[in-house]
Amino acid sequence: MLDTIKAILNNECITRVGMIDLKDCDIINQRILPEGVKSAIIFCLPYRSVIENTTDGFSEYARIYDYHKFSSELYNRILNEMNTKTGYTFYGFCDHSPINEKLAAAKCGLGVIGRNSLFIDDVYGSFVFLGSVLTDAEIDSNACEIIQCINCGKCVSACPNGAITEHGIDRTKCLSAISQKKNKSDEEKETLKRHNIVWGCDICQSVCPYNQKAKILPIPYFKKTRISFIDKPFIEKMTVEEFNKYAFSYKGRKIVLDNIDFI
Ligand code: B12
Ligand code: SF4
Ligand code: SF4
Structure with a gap:
């Protein structure tokens, strides 16, 4: 089975x-x-x-x-x-x-x-x-203890907004979450601008030593659909159908265009 x-x-x-x-x-x-x-x-x-x-x-x-x-x-x-x-x-x-x-x-x-x-x-x-x-099939459990990372602290120091806490991610500070908010405060806009973030944030992953030696061989679907450069004209020109295929579409086009504007 x-x-x-x-x-x-x-x-x-x-x-x-x-x-x-x-x-x-x-x-x-x-x-x-x-x-x-x-x-x-x-x-x-x-x-x-x-x-x-x-x-x-x-x-x-x-x-x-x-x-x-x-x-x-x-x-x-x-x-x-x-x-x-x-x-x-x-x-x-x-x-x-x-x-x-x-x-x-x-x-x-x-x-x-x-x-x-x-x-x-x-x-x-x-x-x-x-x-x-x-x-509903029964599978012999081979569960093991959860192993934590080497805890080098690089992600904590690199996180631009201090979102990685002892108790997990503080969503109010995480720039990925902030970039997806419809109504942002001036301070939040300023923070996104300072760190050049339009949609999502990869900083805590990019600095992680595990990712330096990781294999890069994606599911072909993701490789095929990747856009290497996105700007305002590109978003404006996308058909509704194409726009809706990307994760940044879920709150509408205006929020993405606004984010690009204030960056
Ligand atoms: C809400 C959400 C967000 C929120 C909040 C993120 C958060 N970490 O809480 C925001 C918008 C900020 C976000 C951002 C991102 N997200 Co997100 N997000 C989710 C979602 C839908 C739910 C997460 C959630 O509810 N967390 C609640 C908290 C309390 O629990 P948790 O983090 O899931 O679990 C931790 C605790 O349970 C704790 N814990 C409890 N018991 C124990 C015991 C031990 C021994 C240990 C060590 C830990 C531990 O450790 C768990 C793992 O960290 C998940 C999908 C899912 N179902 O998990 C995707 C998910 C986590 N996101 C994902 C991704 C890709 C991202 C981004 C990288 C996107 C981006 N580029 O911006 C960022 C990364 C930010 C970050 N550092 O986490 C992927 C992550 C894949 C992965 N490799 O882990 C997921 C799993 C979606 C998916 N289906 O693949 N996300
Ligand atoms: S950078 Fe990676 S290895 Fe270092 S503490 Fe963060 S998650 Fe762990
Ligand atoms: S995604 Fe960005 S803001 Fe969120 S915890 Fe990671 S580095 Fe910090």
Whole structure:
């Protein structure tokens, strides 16, 4: 059964896959947990295809098609195949999962949890999205202790707004969160401008030593959809259909254009 699941995911270029018993997962949203689920399959979606010093203020995840779009297309392709080939039922999640996907990935032994709060895959580093497929099939649990990063503190010192605290990320200070806010204070606009941020922030990932040695071989979908330079005319010219394929679209075009304006 496990080989069948792995083969289906490998076919989609998804090679970093872990499995875990539901009882070893941290349930964060019981309400959306499908009845009868016994196990979780966690996987990483590497998305970084180049390392370059971009100047347009867009983070790497914003340059490629939205991972929610990728995962819903992926689940449309693979869930039925998993159901029919194994006789069990599979449910796909990404972001709005009943379990904490970062902790589950670490417990599967795929990588470590960084001080910047991100999951760092042993092969691809932290420039990976996470997805999970829950199933009523029983899987032998091989959960391990969560390993934390080497705690070098580089992300803490590099974070421009002191958002990495002892207790996790302070969302009110994180520039990624601020860039996505519709109504920003003058101070927030000034901070984004000072750090040249239009959408998302990669600073705490870029300085992390784990990412210096990470493999860069993204899921082809992300490489194909990457825009290397984004400016105001580019955003203005995008068709509604194309604009909506990117993560920066979710609050409308005006907020992206405003952000570019005050940077
Ligand atoms: C809300 C959200 C945000 C918010 C808040 C981020 C935050 N860290 O809390 C904002 C807008 C700031 C944000 C920004 C980004 N995000 Co975001 N975000 C989410 C979302 C939807 C929920 C996160 C959440 O609720 N956190 C609540 C806090 C309390 O919990 P947590 O961080 O999930 O879990 C930690 C604690 O539970 C703690 N913990 C608890 N028990 C224990 C036990 C031990 C032993 C240890 C060590 C730790 C520990 O460690 C956990 C892991 O850090 C997740 C998707 C998801 N379902 O996880 C994506 C997600 C975290 N984001 C993602 C990404 C890519 C980003 C950005 C890089 C995008 C960008 N370039 O701007 C930045 C990175 C900022 C950062 N340093 O975290 C990816 C991260 C993938 C990865 N490799 O980890 C995720 C998982 C989406 C996905 N499906 O792939 N994000
Ligand atoms: S920069 Fe250092 S402290 Fe921060 S996540 Fe990476 S290894 Fe951990
Ligand atoms: S994403 Fe940027 S602002 Fe947010 S914690 Fe990381 S370095 Fe700080």
